[in-house]
Amino acid sequence: MLNYFDLPFSDEERLVQQTTREWVEAEALPTIADHFEAGTFPKELIPRMGELGLLGASMPKYGAGMPYSCYGLICQELERGDTGLRSFVSVQSSLTMFPIYTFGTDEQKERYLPGMALGQLIGCFGLTEADHGSDPSGMETRAVPDGDGWVINGSKMWITNGNVADLCIIWAKTPDGIRGFVVDTDTKGFSARKVEKKLSLRASVTSELHFDDMRVPRTALLPGTKGIGSALRCLNEARFGIAWGVIGAAMACLESSLTYAKARPQFGKPIAGFQLTQAKFADMLTSITQMQALAYQLAKVKDAGTLRHQQVSLAKRANAAAALEVARTARTILGGNGISLEHPIIRHMANLETVITYEGTHEIHTLVLGQDLTGIAAFA
């Protein structure tokens, strides 16, 4: 039912999807609602993610080197469990391993990537600052050359994995413009504080980072980084995973509401038998099918090496918005029970409020597409 048009997945794609789904159902779903309620990330799942090849899945040599379609399906199945699981893998794979692989030296790659692929080292990505979110070029974090290294001062906000990370990709202004650094989090001057009172992405660690006269060696610079474009390339990788991941959240909402509606009688028959409820199901199924077709095509174009960043913006924007709408609709079908953590829908719905905001807000991707169509930038 949830592959309504039976997308032409390869044997490898089916195997990756099935393996990830079975693992999520067996090991993540039993505890994820408790983690969400407690505001904790299930760290105990990380080693198995490494063993299953879910970390850096599409990276040659250090990761499993799978096609991007497989990485997409991994994201879908993780987020069918919880957005926190997919966010962890997105940050590890697309926002930390990818920049080291793409912009780093051989020494940096050998030092970090094997351990990261196994989940023995955890990464985070520090771009956003409290006063500079949608416009990260305005960042105030500075890296100043000093002797045979650099001194970094500044702070970052809303950083996924910040408190549990062993290493951090830090974007900072230097005399040569914005550059990326890979920094061990036990470096003197680095501190992380957990962001409390979140009502979304609760099964994910989000942190505020501070760098106070933090001295790092010359070798911390990622030499291939040049300007904000390097950071945006990483985000583009992660957005690809989001366009897939949110399909999983939407699937979970449709599945949960369908099961509920068939078993819940009102006015003498199951609520699934009312036309208004069936119209909701038809709309949800249509949305999910459109999301799948878009994500599948996105993966094929990415695997062919011809994907434009504007196409990723389109897919992230469209699929995140569609998934949020599915979640909101599914929630109504559960009535009062729809607001309870006993069912997964409100958890997904709350998570998707983050997804529509992070990795470029819905509005910013609207402007990306507007610029692509008109040739006129409307950001400022």
Ligand SMILES: Cc1cc2nc3c(=O)[nH]c(=O)nc-3n(C[C@H](O)[C@H](O)[C@H](O)COP(=O)(O)OP(=O)(O)OC[C@H]3O[C@@H](n4cnc5c(N)ncnc54)[C@H](O)[C@@H]3O)c2cc1C
């Ligand atoms: C749970 C969570 C995890 C995150 N993880 C990370 C992470 O790991 N690393 C990281 O670096 N960041 C991370 N982020 C930050 C995220 O990417 C930012 O929140 C996002 O980019 C938006 O920035 P902002 O919150 O400062 O909002 P703002 O930029 O202040 O935007 C507020 C509103 O104004 C709108 N707006 C802004 N500019 C314009 C414009 N020109 N035209 C029209 N509307 C505009 C926005 O669309 C939005 O609706 C995370 C965020 C959350 C919530």
